[in-house]
Amino acid sequence: MENSKENTLSLQNVEVSYGESQVLWGLDLEVKKGTITTIMGRNGVGKSTTLKTIMGLLGEAKGSINFEGEDINKKQTYKRVRGGIGYVPQGREILPKLTVYENLQIGLEGNINKKAEIPEEEIYTMFPILKEFRNRMGGNLSGGQQQQLAIARALCGDPTLLLLDEPTEGIQPSIIQEIGEVLKMLVRDKGMTVLLVEQKFDFAKYLTDYFYILDRGRVIKEGASKEIDMDELRSYLSV
Numbered sequence: 085m086e087n088s089k090e091n092t093l094s095l096q097n098v099e100v101s102y103g104e105s106q107v108l109w110g111l112d113l114e115v116k117k118g119t120i121t122t123i124m125g126r127n128g129v130g131k132s133t134t135l136k137t138i139m140g141l142l143g144e145a146k147g148s149i150n151f152e153g154e155d156i157n158k159k160q161t162y163k164r165v166r167g168g169i170g171y172v173p174q175g176r177e178i179l180p181k182l183t184v185y186e187n188l189q190i191g192l193e194g195n196i197n198k199k200a201e202i203p204e205e206e207i208y209t210m211f212p213i214l215k216e217f218r219n220r221m222g223g224n225l226s227g228g229q230q231q232q233l234a235i236a237r238a239l240c241g242d243p244t245l246l247l248l249d250e251p252t253e254g255i256q257p258s259i260i261q262e263i264g265e266v267l268k269m270l271v272r273d274k275g276m277t278v279l280l281v282e283q284k285f286d287f288a289k290y291l292t293d294y295f296y297i298l299d300r301g302r303v304i305k306e307g308a309s310k311e312i313d314m315d316e317l318r319s320y321l322s323v
């Protein structure tokens with residue numbers, strides 16, 4: 085497979101194990117610039133492992149990981165972040181004893197343009213609640229507010245590619261919708277590329293340009309939103 089220029093991210097034949105237990109089995113995945121690509125699949129098929137592998141959190145993987153024309157497989161996580169990959173982990177990982185503002189400052193550490201200031205106005209336009217709670221402890225925010233903070237924190241790094249691991253998990257519908265609008269805006273107005281791991285089918289369908297369905301560490305189905313059979317896709321997800 086050739087790496088085409090329109091692909092921001094390309095994984096080829098990626099294999100990952102936790103100790104003796106192999107989780108990704110020759111995974112191929114491509115993410116086109118300026119699109120939202122979504123990985124779906126049942127619990128435990130390797131979705132989070134895929135995102136962690138892209139971030140380098142599990143060390144070097146077998147196979148190749150190419151980002152914006154460069155092999156990043158051997159790079160440390162912070163270099164991948166500084167290179168333009170933002171990551172919103174499952175469970176959000178907000179620092180509870182730091183304020184909203186201080187949590188955002190952590191995101192600034194990874195800024196690819198070495199920006200010294202949080203783009204507060206931009207962030208608060210996207211997530212007005214964070215302005216109101218600017219000096220509140222992260223731990224005192226609701227799950228949905230923490231999720232917005234986690235996305236905002238990743239955006240402080242000015243990423244060109246944003247990875248999100250189940251951003252709707254355990255969050256109320258009104259905030260899910262706000263998050264969806266922000267992701268759409270980031271792609272439409274800022275040319276960002278998004279790789280999403282998602283379990284909520286309707287949310288995914290609303291946002292996604294291209295789907296990958298994983299099963300036991302392999303892609304079992306893929307296709308553009310416009311072309312893929314949604315009933316078939318749904319059938320892969322139901323238990």
Ligand SMILES: Nc1ncnc2c1ncn2[C@@H]1O[C@H](COP(=O)(O)OP(=O)(O)OP(=O)(O)O)[C@@H](O)[C@H]1O
Pocket residue numbers: 102105107125126127128129130131132133134
């Ligand atoms: N740190 C770890 N050590 C050992 N095994 C792990 C570890 N993390 C995940 N696994 C196992 O690897 C497999 C894939 O896990 P992963 O979290 O990538 O799946 P997932 O598709 O994201 O699932 P979920 O939807 O439940 O988050 C599972 O069998 C899981 O138990």
